[in-house]
Amino acid sequence: MYAQVALPIPLDKTFTYEVPHGWNVVPGHRVLVRFRGKVRTGFVVEVSDSPPNVEVSPILDIVDPEPVLPEDLLHLTRWVAEYYLCSWGEAIKAAVPSGLFREASARKLEGPRPGTVRVRTVRLRVPKEELDLRLAELEARAPRQAECLRVLWERGGEVRLSELEGRWRIGRDSVRRLQAKGLVDLVEEEVVRDPFAEVRGEPPDESPLTSHQEEALRVVQEALEGGFYRTVLLWGVTGSGKTRVYLEAMDRALKLGKGAIVLVPEISLTPQTVRRFKGWFGEQVAVLHSGLSEGERYDAWRMVREGMRRIVIGARSAVFAPVPDLGLIVVDEEHETTYKQYDTSPRYNARDVAVVRMKMSKGVAILGSATPSLESYYNALKGKFVLVRLPERIRGRPLPEVEVVDMRKGRWPFSDLLLEKVRERLERREKVILLQNRRGYAAFVQCPDCGHVFRCPHCRVSLTYHAAGRNLVCHYCGFRKKVPSSCPNCGGVHLRPRGLGTERVEEALERSFPEAEVVRMDLDTTGRKGAHWRLLDRFWSEGDVLLGTQMVAKGLDYPEVTLVGVVSADVSLSLPDFRAGERTFQLLTQVAGRTGRGDLPGEVVIQTYSPKERAIRFAVNHDFEGYAEEELRERKALGYPPFKRLLLIRFRGKEEAEVRQVAEMYGEALKSDRIEVLGPAEAPLGRLRGYFRWQVLLKGDHVSLHRAWAEADGRLRPEARRREVTVVPDMDPVGML
Numbered sequence: 001m002y003a004q005v006a007l008p009i010p011l012d013k014t015f016t017y018e019v020p021h022g023w024n025v026v027p028g029h030r031v032l033v034r035f036r037g038k039v040r041t042g043f044v045v046e047v048s049d050s051p052p053n054v055e056v057s058p059i060l061d062i063v064d065p066e067p068v069l070p071e072d073l074l075h076l077t078r079w080v081a082e083y084y085l086c087s088w089g090e091a092i093k094a095a096v097p098s099g100l101f102r103e104a105s106a107r108k109l110e111g112p113r114p115g116t117v118r119v120r121t122v123r124l125r126v127p128k129e130e131l132d133l134r135l136a137e138l139e140a141r142a143p144r145q146a147e148c149l150r151v152l153w154e155r156g157g158e159v160r161l162s163e164l165e166g167r168w169r170i171g172r173d174s175v176r177r178l179q180a181k182g183l184v185d186l187v188e189e190e191v192v193r194d195p196f197a198e199v200r201g202e203p204p205d206e207s208p209l210t211s212h213q214e215e216a217l218r219v220v221q222e223a224l225e226g227g228f229y230r231t232v233l234l235w236g237v238t239g240s241g242k243t244r245v246y247l248e249a250m251d252r253a254l255k256l257g258k259g260a261i262v263l264v265p266e267i268s269l270t271p272q273t274v275r276r277f278k279g280w281f282g283e284q285v286a287v288l289h290s291g292l293s294e295g296e297r298y299d300a301w302r303m304v305r306e307g308m309r310r311i312v313i314g315a316r317s318a319v320f321a322p323v324p325d326l327g328l329i330v331v332d333e334e335h336e337t338t339y340k341q342y343d344t345s346p347r348y349n350a351r352d353v354a355v356v357r358m359k360m361s362k363g364v365a366i367l368g369s370a371t372p373s374l375e376s377y378y379n380a381l382k383g384k385f386v387l388v389r390l391p392e393r394i395r396g397r398p399l400p401e402v403e404v405v406d407m408r409k410g411r412w413p414f415s416d417l418l419l420e421k422v423r424e425r426l427e428r429r430e431k432v433i434l435l436q437n438r439r440g441y442a443a444f445v446q447c448p449d450c451g452h453v454f455r456c457p458h459c460r461v462s463l464t465y466h467a468a469g470r471n472l473v474c475h476y477c478g479f480r481k482k483v484p485s486s487c488p489n490c491g492g493v494h495l496r497p498r499g500l501g502t503e504r505v506e507e508a509l510e511r512s513f514p515e516a517e518v519v520r521m522d523l524d525t526t527g528r529k530g531a532h533w534r535l536l537d538r539f540w541s542e543g544d545v546l547l548g549t550q551m552v553a554k555g556l557d558y559p560e561v562t563l564v565g566v567v568s569a570d571v572s573l574s575l576p577d578f579r580a581g582e583r584t585f586q587l588l589t590q591v592a593g594r595t596g597r598g599d600l601p602g603e604v605v606i607q608t609y610s611p612k613e614r615a616i617r618f619a620v621n622h623d624f625e626g627y628a629e630e631e632l633r634e635r636k637a638l639g640y641p642p643f644k645r646l647l648l649i650r651f652r653g654k655e656e657a658e659v660r661q662v663a664e665m666y667g668e669a670l671k672s673d674r675i676e677v678l679g680p681a682e683a684p685l686g687r688l689r690g691y692f693r694w695q696v697l698l699k700g701d702h703v704s705l706h707r708a709w710a711e712a713d714g715r716l717r718p719e720a721r722r723r724e725v726t727v728v729p730d731m732d733p734v735g736m737l
Helices: 072-081 088-095 128-140 143-154 163-167 173-178 211-226 242-255 266-286 293-307 316-320 350-361 374-381 417-425 504-514 529-539 580-592 614-620 624-638 656-669 702-722
Strands: 002-006 017-019 030-035 038-048 117-124 156-158 184-191 230-236 260-265 285-288 311-316 326-332 366-369 387-391 401-406 429-437 444-446 465-466 471-475 480-482 497-498 518-521 545-548 562-566 603-608 646-654 675-686 689-699 727-732
Touching: 002 030, 002 689, 017 387, 038 088, 038 675, 072 316, 072 350, 088 316, 088 401, 117 163, 128 143, 143 156, 143 173, 143 184, 156 163, 156 266, 163 173, 173 184, 184 518, 211 242, 211 326, 211 366, 211 387, 230 242, 230 350, 230 374, 242 260, 242 266, 242 326, 242 366, 260 316, 260 350, 266 285, 266 311, 285 293, 311 316, 311 326, 316 350, 326 350, 350 366, 366 471, 374 387, 374 624, 401 417, 401 614, 417 429, 417 562, 417 603, 429 580, 444 465, 504 518, 518 529, 562 580, 580 603, 580 614, 580 624, 603 614, 646 656, 646 702, 656 675, 656 689, 656 702, 689 702
Parallel strands: 230 366, 230 387, 260 311, 260 326, 285 311, 326 366, 401 603, 429 545, 429 562, 518 545, 562 603
Antiparallel strands: 002 017, 002 038, 030 038, 117 156, 117 184, 444 497, 465 471, 471 480, 646 689, 646 727, 675 689
16 A cells, blocks of 8 residues: 655645555554655555555654544645645645644654643542541541641542642642542543633623524525535624624534534634633633644644534634534634735635635535625625625614824824813723724834934834834844944934834823823734733723724724724825725724724724825725725726736745846746736845845736646746745635635
8 A cells, every 4th residue: 555645845746655564544644754864744645555656665653543634624735735836735734733743753753742731630539527537537647648638628629639749748648548548539631721711601692683693694504404505795894793693603503513613813802702602602612723832722623623622713723623524614804814824835815715615515604794805795796605784783883983083284193182082081981992003112213314214134124113122123023123322324313213103102192191091902012822811801801091003903892992093094005015905994994893882882083194095985984885896996907806816926035136037037937828927026025034035926817827837837946946046926815716
């Protein structure tokens, strides 16, 4: 027998190995093989009895007794590899916990795996009546044994051995003597590492469903019961009860014996989502996201694979959770860019993978949003998705009123109007959310005498100023330096911070409202494990103002919030991206939806230098359809998605001339009558982390794009390697079904 093994390396092929006689190897097994002098972990993807034309090496070991990857995920990862132009092994690596791909030692052939945790627990065996008698006997001649019994009784009859030894200084010898007397049991058991184990679920909402919610559930249940594929675009205004639809749909899926996955765009939303879903489904819920430790993630993944948890909540990578009999995937805030993997292969979009997975499994995908991506909306208009609308907020609550302040006539960072409205909320003990979508204190530091701007020596970007420690920081490579006392260009000593970040807004808030409790939420305050949860709990319990970047605009539900302020709506409008307007509209509409979700009405103040921009004009009236109509008309004229597909090819290397030349060779080779080639050109970030970057952008249908890429790369890849230039293809997420 011979096995095709996928390895997590950027070579678009599998490798043939001989299966030793008598070994039972099937697709999905994790194996150890020798590859280029090293022992590597790979996954068996196919087994046959057809011998290859060349001599092959044998599999060295089978890591696990049972296949790790189920058949449906093998099919899904193969599609991911083909569509997103990466190797099958790289796609599989994204679908399993990182510990499963740790390298094996060349000398030792033990299978690399995350370890499980086992603890020894001491349990009381006797009732209270006998315990009193035994305590009286032991007090005089064995006081440590008596103390152990007393502790066990006070702690509910069960205490970990390590806790007895550490906290009460009760040694193992005392425990063993009690065990010999039949008074206690010493048991060893596995502990599931679950940081959400102590989270209490919110009581389920038992209020009657609205007619629109009922219709949405009817559309979902029809497909669940019929056992056929369907993607539902659930377009509901903020506060319209989309989460209730998710919960009811998952409840019905579970009653049909099916499992479910819920994807959220930010780790910060996970605790709030877990509370809601635990209230409905209790211990059925598992959490999978990158913020967990390796062991926590492995334990949750294993519980799901073994069918002990049937509902998974998580960020992007949870779309690959090995849920048995998966029947439903919910993608909340489906428009969010965080569902796209940008940094490493495979560069997939979790929303699109969810749709494909449900098509393969004949299940239901629910894509929920108040501001759907134009790709998903267009698919719904064309009948590829089923469009279901929730046009009104629950309980008849009105959408918030939005006012725009033209900051060309105002003063930074707060207009008089925003200051007045914040003051009113603080006096009434109501809560405020402020959005400033740029972290740090200032965007850059400049010398007013000569205009010099401090830039990163490794990237072609200005250094962001952070007031804490007076540091200049590159948010791309992490380079940092102290702000010098003078300009290195002209010697000037009047260096000035320019632009506005969350730190500077926080400083201005504390100056204007010293009595207010301000909670700042950005990448600088949420770096530590569990920080998102702690900050949101602090805001909920004692905070007055939640200030942050775009993470405060997504999914947060606090009825006490009656005012949202957008400090600068222009930050995202200036990005070099054809979707910049769409993302600005989505961000403004989403953050506006954080207010007025309780019995009190909400208000929104948007500060901008561009009050007549399309995104801002339509966001004021919560008018998604109007915005989509104009934007789609423009996209069609320019040949951008959803009317054409995009393939971005990036070139990266240490020598700029070599990178440019390779980009030019590819640009010439990619020319075709069926596709449009833009470039080659220097990337928007022309130098990043010490590497020079160029790019070529292709437009066309995905079949033509894949064919053109395969032909050009097949000819030119050896030349790119010779010049030490990395070539990376990246398919744009477009909702392809």
